[in-house]
Amino acid sequence: MAFEFTDSNFEQEVLKSDKPVLVDFWAEWCGPCKMIGPVIEELANEYESTFKIGKLNVDNSGTIAANYGIRSIPSLLIFKNGEVVDTIIGAVPKNELQRRLDSVVA
Numbered sequence: 001m002a003f004e005f006t007d008s009n010f011e012q013e014v015l016k017s018d019k020p021v022l023v024d025f026w027a028e029w030c031g032p033c034k035m036i037g038p039v040i041e042e043l044a045n046e047y048e049s050t051f052k053i054g055k056l057n058v059d060n061s062g063t064i065a066a067n068y069g070i071r072s073i074p075s076l077l078i079f080k081n082g083e084v085v086d087t088i089i090g091a092v093p094k095n096e097l098q099r100r101l102d103s104v105v106a
Contacts, residue, residue, distance in 0.1 A: 002044040003054025007061040015082040017052050020104050022097075024055040025065055025075045032091040033074045039094045043101070050105050078104055 005013055005023055014021045024040045026033035037055075044053040058065040058073060068077060068084070078086040078100065086100055 002040050003052060005054045005056040005061070005064075007063050010056070010061070010064050013052065013054070014079055017079070017082075019050060019052050020085075020101075021079040022047075022051055022053045022101065023077050023079065024053075025058050025068075025070045025073050025077070026055055027057060027059050027073055030073050036074050036091040039097065042094065043097060047101060051101060080104055 002024075003013060014023060022040075022043070024033075024036070026037070040053060040055060043051075047053060056064060058070060072089060074089075074091055076088040076097070077084050078088075085104055088097065088100060
């Protein structure tokens with residue numbers, strides 16, 4: 001199951017994670033975000049041993065979204081050792097997300 005990241009747990013769960021982390025910046029009112037949501041859940045289960053995958057609601061955690069310059073959603077950031085190593089903007093196909101995740105742990 002995908003994690004829920006917030007302003008209060010972001011540093012601990014994302015920046016200090018011992019695994020790479022995929023953060024899906026989304027909002028309830030965003031149509032493309034709803035399309036990609038089930039894919040994020042599938043990836044969270046499939047990559048459970050190598051990645052921490054979760055979602056951050058930009059309406060509830062605007063500070064974090066602003067810190068990372070999120071201007072359009074869905075935006076997906078991949079973090080490794082507390083640093084952004086890849087950015088994916090828009091609802092992309094699952095196989096593209098898998099390719100990007102695999103390249104981080106290759």
